[in-house]
Each structure stands twice: as structure tokens, then as C-alpha cells.
Amino acid sequence: MATTDTSHVKRNREESSVVCSCKCERRDASTQTDTKVQGHGPRLSKVNLFTLLSLWMELFPRNKSQLKNATEQARATGLVVVQDRNVIGLHCSSTELHVGQVAVIKHGPRLKGCNLYFSRKPCSTCLKMIVNAGANRVSYWPGDPELSLLSSDGGGSGVADRQAPAGSQDAVLDAVAAERLKSNSRPHVCVLLQPLSSTMQQFAAETSGGCDFVQRVAADDRRLDAGELFASQRRRSLERLTAAFFVPGERQHRDILALMGLETFCVEPYFSNLRQHMRDLIGVLASVASSIPDLPLGYGFYAKDLAEGPAQGLSQDVSRHCIIQAQLLAYRTEDPKVGVGAVIWAHGKSGHCDGTGRMYLVGCGYNAYPAGSEYAEFPQMDTTQEDRQHRKYRYILHAEQSALIFRSAEIKEDENTMLFVSKCPCDECVPLIVGAGIKQVYTTDLDSGKDKHDISYLKFEHLQGVQKFIWQRKVQAGDVSEPSKHPLSNGSVRKCETGTEEGRCNKKPRL
Numbered sequence: 001m002a003t004t005d006t007s008h009v010k011r012n013r014e015e016s017s018v019v020c021s022c023k024c025e026r027r028d029a030s031t032q033t034d035t036k037v038q039g040h041g042p043r044l045s046k047v048n049l050f051t052l053l054s055l056w057m058e059l060f061p062r063n064k065s066q067l068k069n070a071t072e073q074a075r076a077t078g079l080v081v082v083q084d085r086n087v088i089g090l091h092c093s094s095t096e097l098h099v100g101q102v103a104v105i106k107h108g109p110r111l112k113g114c115n116l117y118f119s120r121k122p123c124s125t126c127l128k129m130i131v132n133a134g135a136n137r138v139s140y141w142p143g144d145p146e147l148s149l150l151s152s153d154g155g156g157s158g159v160a161d162r163q164a165p166a167g168s169q170d171a172v173l174d175a176v177a178a179e180r181l182k183s184n185s186r187p188h189v190c191v192l193l194q195p196l197s198s199t200m201q202q203f204a205a206e207t208s209g210g211c212d213f214v215q216r217v218a219a220d221d222r223r224l225d226a227g228e229l230f231a232s233q234r235r236r237s238l239e240r241l242t243a244a245f246f247v248p249g250e251r252q253h254r255d256i257l258a259l260m261g262l263e264t265f266c267v268e269p270y271f272s273n274l275r276q277h278m279r280d281l282i283g284v285l286a287s288v289a290s291s292i293p294d295l296p297l298g299y300g301f302y303a304k305d306l307a308e309g310p311a312q313g314l315s316q317d318v319s320r321h322c323i324i325q326a327q328l329l330a331y332r333t334e335d336p337k338v339g340v341g342a343v344i345w346a347h348g349k350s351g352h353c354d355g356t357g358r359m360y361l362v363g364c365g366y367n368a369y370p371a372g373s374e375y376a377e378f379p380q381m382d383t384t385q386e387d388r389q390h391r392k393y394r395y396i397l398h399a400e401q402s403a404l405i406f407r408s409a410e411i412k413e414d415e416n417t418m419l420f421v422s423k424c425p426c427d428e429c430v431p432l433i434v435g436a437g438i439k440q441v442y443t444t445d446l447d448s449g450k451d452k453h454d455i456s457y458l459k460f461e462h463l464q465g466v467q468k469f470i471w472q473r474k475v476q477a478g479d480v481s482e483p484s485k486h487p488l489s490n491g492s493v494r495k496c497e498t499g500t501e502e503g504r505c506n507k508k509p510r511l
């Protein structure tokens with residue numbers, strides 16, 4: 001890809017974000033922005049990334065019987081625990097426990113000083129413990145709270161006392177208690193509102209539609225159009241996510257906000273802004289979630305090499321969920337050209353209280369320059385730069401490397417530790433993956449076999465002792481087509497800009 005010097009300048013501009021609490025608005029400095037910090041595209045701020053991850057964690061796949069038994073009125077809730085700018089926990093509520101309770105069980109005293117991102121306002125039971133644990137900041141998405149205030153009939157004005165459905169009196173009492181805990185506590189309990197940059201929506205849609213996973217499905221079947229495939233996936237995702245997070249009626253939403261102590265959001269223009277920011281974030285999440293098509297076409301993460309032994313992988317739902325986390329992380333990339341995200345989960349031997357079952361987070365990361373590096377301190381150019389000294393490859397950390405370096409848990413020999421990475425692991429990372437004791441890798445192999453000198457992907461094919469689960473169509477007995485032999489597999493991906501055959505480029509879609 002042609003690059004210019006200026007287009008790759010990294011702008012470490014400090015930008016402030018609006019932090020809204022029930023009583024006031026204040027400016028909070030943030031070093032992370034949604035603005036166009038890289039030459040290629042906008043970048044998610046940390047706050048927006050954590051908010052998106054918390055919303056996504058709320059939807060962690062659970063089996064139907066679990067959902068049926070879910071506690072009283074409590075809604076499934078997601079949570080991201082951040083310590084010193086690193087994610088140390090990705091959780092969701094379980095049948096028995098609210099997500100704040102899960103966090104207390106999992107982290108206990110380590111919650112001190114942490115920032116917690118809830119996908120909806122936690123109930124008083126959770127909040128009093130989190131406050132007592134000494135969390136630094138608790139933020140939440142101001143839709144329907146954990147103890148639902150939506151009327152059971154799902155419509156009308158919903159939450160007013162006069163129409164309170166059976167059981168919602170408790171929810172109203174809880175909302176008042178949570179509000180009281182919030183205003184009398186040391187940790188800042190707030191709604192973090194960081195607007196997305198104006199181009200983020202479009203960027204997320206373009207890059208998600210052009211990513212390896214979508215392209216592979218479309219390329220395997222020439223009758224499928226990648227654009228249409230992605231658009232239909234996105235429509236479905238948007239519908240599902242809107243239903244999950246968005247309070248449909250404006251009046252209903254205002255009632256909920258008032259009961260949660262967020263009266264300031266009920267007046268204009270704050271109310272409309274709030275709903276617009278919600279729509280924008282949901283739009284980005286819908287795009288990213290659609291980057292791994294969820295279609296009955298037989299695609300999923302299937303074992304690459306059965307010679308590695310019996311391949312007992314995760315369910316497709318869970319694999320897809322985790323790789324979408326990696327895709328979200330990729331939008332924090334510092335690479336001017338390609339964003340890569342990685343998340344490491346392990347399957348624990350005990351400790352089944354999370355909505356994720358025995359799975360717990362080990363670490364996550366994205367490709368970036370060394371932490372704390374300054375403006376344009378390191379080269380940013382790719383192979384189009386003749387002078388190899390000016391290429392980025394010796395400086396930029398890979399997503400898997402960041403996930404390992406900033407991990408919050410040790411990798412245990414006797415547990416299954418799984419890496420989900422949005423791009424094929426390169427030769428620098430393969431030995432790290434093996435050495436670290438990772439047992440399974442979920443990825444795309446579209447770069448596998450490429451030799452690019454500064455960064456190559458030759459070792460992945462021969463990676464031994466680690467099971468590879470590749471995004472591909474399941475080969476059925478008697479199936480003559482072999483998806484892994486498709487031209488895409490050796491790394492060249494068509495991405496049609498103009499719609500004509502001539503317009504097909506040979507480049508991999510970029511983030």
C-alpha cells in the first residue's frame with residue numbers, strides 16, 4: 001500500500017472526554033481518542049473500547065436453560081475490569097450471580113483502584129460491594145439497569161409507579177438505593193460518554209465488511225457477494241443489539257433515567273445526544289459483530305490439522321464471541337495500516353461462577369508501539385519503503401505479544417489456554433505461543449505461507465503441539481470441495497473497489 005510520511009504520523013494529542021454523573025458534568029483528561037490518530041483510519045478510545053467490550057460480554061453465549069433460570073428481574077449484565085489501563089477481567093452475570101458479585105468473587109481486594117465498566121447500571125447489591133472494595137470508577141450504560149425497570153408488558157410508559165408490574169416495586173426501590181450509594185461513595189459512579197469520531201461508523205463498517213472472515217465465505221462461493229453478505233449480517237446484528245440495549249420508547253427511557261437519578265439526561269439536548277451516542281456505539285458493535293458471519297453455511301472455527309490429535313474445540317458460538325472481542329481490540333491499533341487484536345482465555349479446573357462458565361480471561365491486546373512511546377518516535381512504514389531501517393516491523397508489538405505481556409493470569413500447564421487472534425500468527429509469535437503453553441489457536445490462516453522477510457507467516461502451517469482452529473467451511477464426508485485450498489488461503493484476497501473484475505485488487509482488507 002502506498003504511504004506518505006505525513007499520513008502515518010501518530011498524533012498523541014490529549015483530548016478530553018465528557019464524564020457525566022447524576023449531579024454534574026465534568027471534564028476528564030484522557031490520552032485516548034476516537035479521532036484520526038493514524039494515517040489510515042479512526043481509532044477507538046479506551047473508554048469506548050471497554051464500553052463496547054462490556055456490552056458484548058453481556059451477550060456471552062449461555063445455554064437456554066441457564067437463561068430460563070436467571071434470577072428474578074435481573075438482566076444479564078457484562079463487565080470489564082480495568083487495572084492500570086489493562087483489562088484484567090471480562091465477565092458476565094450467571095444464573096446465580098450478578099456480574100458485580102462475580103467480580104468480587106474473582107478479584108476481591110484486587111478491585112481496589114480498578115475502573116469497572118458495566119453494560120448497565122449495577123443493582124445496589126453489587127454496587128455496595130464494589131464501592132466497599134475501593135474501585136476507582138464505576139461506569140455504566142444508561143439503558144435499562146441490571147434490575148430491570150422496564151414493564152413486563154414491554155411497552156407503554158413502563159416504569160412509572162402507577163403502572164408498575166408485579167415485582168418492579170423492588171426494582172424501583174433498588175434504583176433509589178443504587179442512586180444513594182452512588183452519590184455518597186468515594187468512587188466516581190458515572191455514565192461515561194465519549195462520542196465516536198464522525199468517521200468511526202463508516203470505518204468500522206468498511207473494515208468489518210472487508211475483513212478476512214467475510215471475504216473467505218464470499219470467495220469460497222462465487223455466487224455470494226461479500227458486500228451483500230455483510231450488509232444482511234449487519235442488519236440482523238443491528239436489530240438484535242438494538243433490542244438488547246436500546247430502550248425503545250423515549251418516554252419510557254426518560255422514566256428510567258429519572259428513576260436512576262439521571263435527570264440531567266432527560267432534558268434536551270442531552271437526551272437526544274445520549275440516545276445518539278448509544279445508537280452510534282451499537283452501530284459499531286453491529287458492524288464488528290458481523291465481521292464473523294453467523295450463517296447456516298457450515299462456516300466456523302474447525303480444526304486445521306487433525307494430525308494434531310482429536311480436536312475438541314469450543315462451541316462455535318463461544319469461539320465466534322471471543323474472536324469478535326479480538327476484532328474489537330483491533331480498532332485500538334497503532335499500526336497505520338493493519339489492526340490486529342488478540343484475546344487469551346483459559347478453561348479453569350474450578351471456579352464456575354461466571355456466566356462464562358469455567359472460562360476466564362488471561363490477557364488481551366492489540367498491535368501497538370511500545371507503551372509510552374512518543375509521537376513519531378518509531379518508524380511507521382511498511383515494505384513499500386526501500387530502506388529497511390525505516391520500516392515499522394522491528395518496533396511494533398504484535399497483538400499476541402501485547403496480550404501475553406499484559407496478561408493478568410498465569411498460563412497453567414494442566415488447563416486449556418486458548419488464543420483468539422484476528423490475523424494469522426507470524427513467525428515471531430509462533431514460538432511464543434508454543435513456549436507460553438497455549439494449547440489452541442482460533443484464527444484465520446489467510447496469510448499462512450507468506451514470506452515477507454520483515455514479517456513472515458511460514459511457521460504457522462507447521463505449528464506443532466497446538467491445535468489450530470481456522471475459520472473455514474466444515475468439510476463434510478464426501479465433500480469434494482476443499483475450502484482450505486482456495487486461492488485465498490495463500491494470502492491473496494480479492495477486495496473489489498469498483499465492482500469490476502479489473503477492479504479486484506489483490507490486497508488483504510485492512511483495518
Ligand SMILES: Nc1ccn([C@@H]2O[C@H](COP(=O)(O)OP(=O)(O)OP(=O)(O)O)[C@@H](O)[C@H]2O)c(=O)n1
Pocket residue numbers: 001335337338340366367368382383396397398399400421423424425426429452455508
Ligand atoms: N498475528 C499477527 C499478525 C500481524 N500483526 C501485526 O500486523 C502488522 C503487519 O501486518 P502485515 O499485513 O503482515 O504487514 P503489512 O506490511 O502491514 O501489510 P502487507 O505487507 O501485507 O501489505 C504488524 O503491525 C504486526 O504487529 C499482529 O499483531 N499479529
